[in-house]
Amino acid sequence: MSARSAVAQQRGADEEMLAGVDHYRDSHLLPAHKAALALADTYLTSPAEMTDAVKQEVTAWLSPVQVVELMLKLMGFSSDKAMVALGLDFDEVRTFTMD
Numbered sequence: 001m002s003a004r005s006a007v008a009q010q011r012g013a014d015e016e017m018l019a020g021v022d023h024y025r026d027s028h029l030l031p032a033h034k035a036a037l038a039l040a041d042t043y044l045t046s047p048a049e050m051t052d053a054v055k056q057e058v059t060a061w062l063s064p065v066q067v068v069e070l071m072l073k074l075m076g077f078s079s080d081k082a083m084v085a086l087g088l089d090f091d092e093v094r095t096f097t098m099d
Helices: 003-010 015-021 031-045 052-061 064-078 081-085
Strands: none
Touching: 003 015, 031 052, 031 064
């Protein structure tokens, strides 16, 4: 299990929700969740090619504050990609919260 999945479960995500992430367009996830995942997909794969459809979906379901929060989290989460690519990822997932 990834660190993000472990944190998501701590925050209330269940197995069904996590399973729907990979194929979110065809899942039973809420429209706001699908919009957040569409933004994440675009940011992580080709941010310069964000379509008007994704922009409309995001603005329809997420507030500006939610978009900023999501983008900051995506930037933080994607910073670990270099560690994974170098094989320096942690073997054991340890989660923490600042709550």
